[in-house]
Amino acid sequence: xxxxxxxxxxxxxxxxxxxxxxxxxxxxxxxxxxxxxxxxxxxxxxxxxxx
Amino acid sequence: xxxxxxxxxxxxxxxxxxxxxxxxxxxxxxxxxxxxxxxxxxxxxxxxxxxxxxxxxxxxxxxxxxxxxxxxxxxxxxxxxxxxxxxxxxxxxxxxxxxxxxxxxxxxxxxxxxxxxxxxxxxxxxxxxxxxxxxxxxxxxxxxxxxxxxxxxxxxxxxxxxxxxxxxxxxxxxxxxxxxxxxxxxxxxxxxxxxxxxxx
Numbered sequence: 307x308x309x310x311x312x313x314x315x316x317x318x319x320x321x322x323x324x325x326x327x328x329x330x331x332x333x334x335x336x337x338x339x340x341x342x343x344x345x346x347x348x349x350x351x352x353x354x355x356x357x
Numbered sequence: 358x359x360x361x362x363x364x365x366x367x368x369x370x371x372x373x374x375x376x377x378x379x380x381x382x383x384x385x386x387x388x389x390x391x392x393x394x395x396x397x398x399x400x401x402x403x404x405x406x407x408x409x410x411x412x413x414x415x416x417x418x419x420x421x422x423x424x425x426x427x428x429x430x431x432x433x434x435x436x437x438x439x440x441x442x443x444x445x446x447x448x449x450x451x452x453x454x455x456x457x458x459x460x461x462x463x464x465x466x467x468x469x470x471x472x473x474x475x476x477x478x479x480x481x482x483x484x485x486x487x488x489x490x491x492x493x494x495x496x497x498x499x500x501x502x503x504x505x506x507x508x509x510x511x512x513x514x515x516x517x518x519x520x521x522x523x524x525x526x527x528x529x530x531x532x533x534x535x536x537x538x539x540x541x542x543x544x545x546x547x548x549x550x551x552x553x554x555x556x557x
Binding site: 307333 | 395396398402403405408409413417421425428429432435439442443445446494496502505506508509512515517519522525526527528
């Protein structure tokens with residue numbers, strides 16, 4: 307699952323090379339969504355700092 | 358005057374520049390056997406996502422492509438800040454060896470900020486967005502093609518390496534082996550200060 311954003315980004319770069327701008331932007335958006343889900347899964351504990 | 362051609366060249370150079378920290382981290386991973394923690398991988402993914410917008414700009418500069426780089430860098434910078442905050446209290450140590458006085462995650466934050474500032478600066482130069490006479494959408498060639506090909510290989514390399522390290526699930530907080538080749542790490546491994554929110 308941690309590898310997923312790299313795979314979607316790789317596909318986005320392949321579509322960039324092919325000149326398929328719409329597909330690139332859609333795959334980029336998917337990469338960001340996956341990244342945010344992974345961030346959510348890893349940001350679970352409170353930080354030991356006083357703001 | 359920022360012409361579209363000059364902007365394409367600058368973005369291609371920018372993509373090569375973003376490749377440097379990713380290649381450096383990759384080299385450290387394999388030469389020094391310093392496996393990336395989960396937050397480190399998320400920061401790498403942030404760089405790769407930012408590079409997609411810059412790669413599009415290497416073909417045709419558009420404001421939306423800069424926005425993609427900025428949004429990706431904000432997500433990546435948030436992950437970097439999270440990891441910095443995990444270690445900001447004196448005595449809590451750090452993850453990995455420092456480089457030039459700062460840990461990789463701190464360097465990552467600096468680079469994400471530079472991408473945001475660089476993209477914002479480029480957005481001020483509107484000449485690159487004006488239509489050219491006899492315009493035809495350019496194809497990737499030369500420096501642009503090299504930069505995108507290199508960056509795509511780095512993304513694929515990170516994908517393969519992450520599968521080797523974590524298989525298809527989430528990575529352990531303190532990875533010490535490539536799970537794909539050596540199996541799951543022993544249960545009860547003490548948490549390290551390195552990777553995820555659970556490691557404090």
